[in-house]
Amino acid sequence: MTKEEMQEIKMSFGRCLTHGDLFQEFYNIFLKSDPCLAPMFANTDFAKQKALLKQGLNLALMYADGNIIGQSGLRKIRKSHAQNDLNIAPHLYPLWVNSFLSAIQKMDPDMTPQLLAKWRGALTAAVDYIKDGYLES
Numbered sequence: 456m457t458k459e460e461m462q463e464i465k466m467s468f469g470r471c472l473t474h475g476d477l478f479q480e481f482y483n484i485f486l487k488s489d490p491c492l493a494p495m496f497a498n499t500d501f502a503k504q505k506a507l508l509k510q511g512l513n514l515a516l517m518y519a520d521g522n523i524i525g526q527s528g529l530r531k532i533r534k535s536h537a538q539n540d541l542n543i544a545p546h547l548y549p550l551w552v553n554s555f556l557s558a559i560q561k562m563d564p565d566m567t568p569q570l571l572a573k574w575r576g577a578l579t580a581a582v583d584y585i586k587d588g589y590l591e592s
């Protein structure tokens with residue numbers, strides 16, 4: 456990921472956040488993408504969860520950028536999502552990425568296929584790191 460590509464992604468993220476409720480849009484799409492998901496969030500306070508995920512997204516982008524704060528933040532998410540904690544099955548992560556890409560496609564008025572591919576690259580790097588911690592304790 457070049458500096459310019461990361462800058463483009465951050466600008467796009469900014470446009471999404473000013474355009475509407477990106478994380479509400481994301482959860483609407485994501486929770487419908489597999490029947491096992493809605494029950495996982497049955498007792499979730501979505502006002503809090505959306506703020507946590509926004510923070511998580513910032514960490515994920517920092518991680519994709521090679522930033523050390525992004526690495527330590529994502530290490531915590533990797534631990535909480537592992538088998539012995541939230542137990543998030545690895546096959547769910549592609550649904551997460553695709554749902555997020557659908558949400559930003561709706562929210563960023565300047566989205567292009569090229570920009571979407573850059574987003575996919577950055578998110579996949581971060582999500583793979585979380586997913587690869589599944590069996591760790």
Ligand code: HEM
Nearest residue numbers: 495498499500507508511512515532535543547548551582
């Ligand atoms: C397969 C995809 C995922 C599923 C099913 C999932 C599910 C969950 C659940 C059930 C919670 C707990 C909610 C609660 O407290 O009620 C949670 C928390 C959280 N998730 Fe995820 N998650 C996924 C992917 C991700 C990814 C990719 C990120 C970051 C980019 C992320 C960031 C967070 C954060 C920051 C929290 C709150 C703090 C924590 O528990 O670590 N999640 N997630």
